[in-house]
Amino acid sequence: MIVVMQEGATEQQVDAVIERMVELGFNVHRSTGVIHTVLGGVGGKDDFDLAIFEIMEGVKEAHRIISPYKLASRHFRPGGTVVHAGDVDIGGDAVVVMAGPCSVESADQIERSAEIVARAGARVIRGGAFKPRSSPYSFQGMGQEGLQLLRAAADRHGLRVVSEVMDQTQIALVAEYADILQVGARNMQNFTLLRELGRLRHPILLKRGISATIEELLLSAEYIMAGGNYDVILCERGIRTFETYTRNTMDISAIPVVKKLSHLPILADPSHGTGRRDKVAPMARAAVAAGADGLLIEVHPDPDHALSDGAQSLRPEQFEELMGQLRRIAPAVGRTI
Numbered sequence: 001m002i003v004v005m006q007e008g009a010t011e012q013q014v015d016a017v018i019e020r021m022v023e024l025g026f027n028v029h030r031s032t033g034v035i036h037t038v039l040g041g042v043g044g045k046d047d048f049d050l051a052i053f054e055i056m057e058g059v060k061e062a063h064r065i066i067s068p069y070k071l072a073s074r075h076f077r078p079g080g081t082v083v084h085a086g087d088v089d090i091g092g093d094a095v096v097v098m099a100g101p102c103s104v105e106s107a108d109q110i111e112r113s114a115e116i117v118a119r120a121g122a123r124v125i126r127g128g129a130f131k132p133r134s135s136p137y138s139f140q141g142m143g144q145e146g147l148q149l150l151r152a153a154a155d156r157h158g159l160r161v162v163s164e165v166m167d168q169t170q171i172a173l174v175a176e177y178a179d180i181l182q183v184g185a186r187n188m189q190n191f192t193l194l195r196e197l198g199r200l201r202h203p204i205l206l207k208r209g210i211s212a213t214i215e216e217l218l219l220s221a222e223y224i225m226a227g228g229n230y231d232v233i234l235c236e237r238g239i240r241t242f243e244t245y246t247r248n249t250m251d252i253s254a255i256p257v258v259k260k261l262s263h264l265p266i267l268a269d270p271s272h273g274t275g276r277r278d279k280v281a282p283m284a285r286a287a288v289a290a291g292a293d294g295l296l297i298e299v300h301p302d303p304d305h306a307l308s309d310g311a312q313s314l315r316p317e318q319f320e321e322l323m324g325q326l327r328r329i330a331p332a333v334g335r336t337i
């Protein structure tokens with residue numbers, strides 16, 4: 001359930017409502033907005049009379065939330081959520097571009113990548129140190145050494161870092177080097193991992209599963225938020241359909257759907273979404289036009305020799321050209337880059 005407090009409700013009034021919610025068995029999550037404080041209650045009884053809350057001092061309205069996710073629902077924060085990763089705001093006016101190679105491969109490769117993406121205007125560098133590869137014989141990532149190289153290159157170029165965590169044993173290590181922890185598509189329903197990430201206070205980039213519905217994506221976000229970590233960034237990265245021309249089918253419509261259902265920021269990953277370098281820019285442009293809060297894009301200094309996902313990685317000059325186009329598209333939909 002959700003209780004929206006009136007503008008100017010006192011702390012005492014808020015506390016009284018929280019107390020009543022707790023009495024009814026709810027776990028209370030508080031969101032203090034610019035105008036209204038919203039109290040989200042999860043896990044309580046559902047056979048009580050809403051009027052109990054509606055007549056309380058300082059209460060504007062009370063609702064039952066029928067969607068299976070509560071904290072991820074737009075009702076919880078009608079004004080939207082801005083996630084802060086250092087000096088980078090995700091979900092605000094600016095479209096945030098996160099770019100870099102699929103994997104960290106060497107000191108030289110990641111340094112060149114950082115220089116390229118920073119110069120073109122990305123704010124965050126991506127790069128996997130732990131890689132979820134379909135085959136156990138493919139390159140699996142550089143592990144801790146990769147994280148160290150990524151962090152150092154990012155710091156030299158004023159970038160924030162996003163990197164993937166594959167299981168709960170890696171959380172502490174990845175959190176030491178990365179500003180944002182990525183949960184990959186294959187792990188979207190690794191509930192043990194999601195619960196552990198709920199205890200962390202780092203932003204989480206949660207990618208949509210390969211065959212996951214939007215509701216399942218939001219329920220996975222709910223797992224993280226139920227632990228008290230509200231800094232979740234969603235990411236549409238293409239889903240599996242009967243189409244084989246592209247690696248996945250980039251579901252652009254997920255962007256406005258998520259915007260309506262949830263307050264969480266949503267990014268688009270046109271690299272995994274299409275799997276083909278020549279299709280990345282059109283999908284990136286479409287995603288920004290559709291209202292994405294940011295992009296996750298694979299860029300490699302020498303994609304023909306990349307150890308993973310070279311075919312979908314942009315060449316440096318292609319990325320620069322795309323950024324120029326996005327700077328023209330964003331203002332048309334009321335955003336900046």
Ligand code: PEP
Nearest residue numbers: 102184185186207237272
């Ligand atoms: C990645 O970002 O490199 C990655 C493995 O993505 P996904 O989990 O979406 O396949």
Ligand code: MN
Nearest residue numbers: 102298308309
């Ligand atoms: Mn990749």
